[in-house]
Amino acid sequence: MGRTTSQLHHQRKKWQPMTKMAITDTIFDLLLEWDLSRLMFIVYLVIISLSGTLVNFFREMVPLPHFFLQAFKYGKMAHSTHVNTLISRLEVPKKYSIHVSGTSAALGLCLLAAQIYRRLYENLYINVFSFGHINVFHYIVGHTHYLGAAALLLSQAPGFDGTDSHISFSALDFWHVIGTIICIYGFTVQNKSLRLLAALRKHKDKNMKEKHVIPQGGMFEVVSCPHMFAEVVVYVGILIVLRTHMGWGIVTLWVMSNQIQVAVMNHRWYQKTFKDYPRSRRAIFPFLL
Structure with a gap:
């Protein structure tokens, strides 16, 4: 009916x-x-990848709003024309900026902690920051990155995923050693590169904070941003240690995407600013990009 x-x-x-x-x-x-940490990195990966691709590769073909350029670019590459008042207020000083084994998780966490504390030391005692500003969203991403990375690493570790925790040095294998060596290489390259950059702004104990010159020495002879190359190397090293941790693969892709976009912007700024800039240098990956 x-x-x-x-x-x-x-x-x-x-x-x-x-x-x-x-x-x-x-x-x-x-x-x-x-889990929220994995979702956060996926959002970061998508937003930064799309935004960076538009800014770096399609800007000549697709007119981009000035507020978008100002929000995305920062530091020496900051968008200086048609400054948006609201975006300017959202800027902060640049100087503020599948189950794995218990052994893999512990080693991966130690390597991540070493990276975090080393970067903190470099920011406090090595880097010489300019008076430039970054958008507050870049600042937030920088802080949530490390919190999210640690949380995501532990989310699939024994003891945190509901399984029993067991850590043994006898369980260290070939890939643990290879991943650790790659991380140490990344630590070394990044520290040396940042020291070379800091030295460019120091002269007779006086900081030359606003002067830019062509970096020389170390991996600067082959790429414009060896410190960003080293950042990618560190996360790839941790990925090799963790191997079956699919969530860390997302973190590594996010770091790689972010560092590539920023390195390309830096590289093009160098080329535009210095007419005698070495043509053989790549942006981030030697002989490739």
Whole structure:
């Protein structure tokens, strides 16, 4: 027997809130299943990759709003024309800026901690910052990156994923050693490169904070941004240590995408600023890009 119009309308109203609740529960379940740290890095990866590709490779073909350029570019590459007041207020000083084994997780966490504390030391005692500013969103990304990376690494580690934790040095294998060596290489290259950059702004104990010159020495002879190359190397090294940790693969892709985009911007700034800039230098990867 057919239903009347009023009955159908009443049934529709009855199911409407239930449908909304079901959708909300589904979204919440997906967030828990993927975990927020993994979702955060996917969002970062997509946004930075798309934005960087537009700025670095399609800017001549696709007119980009000035506020977008100002929000994305920072430091010596900062967008200086048609400054947006709102975006300017959202800037801060640049100087503020599958289950794995317990052994793999512990070693990976130690390498990540070494990277974090070494970068903190370099920011405090080695780097000479200019008076430039960065957008507050870049600042937030920088801080949430390390928190999210540590949380994501531990999310698939024994003791945190509901399985028993067991750490043994006898469980160290070939890939643990290779990954650690790659990380140490990255630490060394990045530290040396940052020291060379800092030395360019110091002369007779006086900081030359606003002067830019062509970097020389070390890996600067082959790439414009060896410190960014080294950042990628460190995360690839940790990925080799963790191997089956799929979440860390997302972190590594995010770091690689971010460093490539920033390195390309730096490289083009050097080429535009210095007419005698070495043509053989690449942006970040020797002989490739």
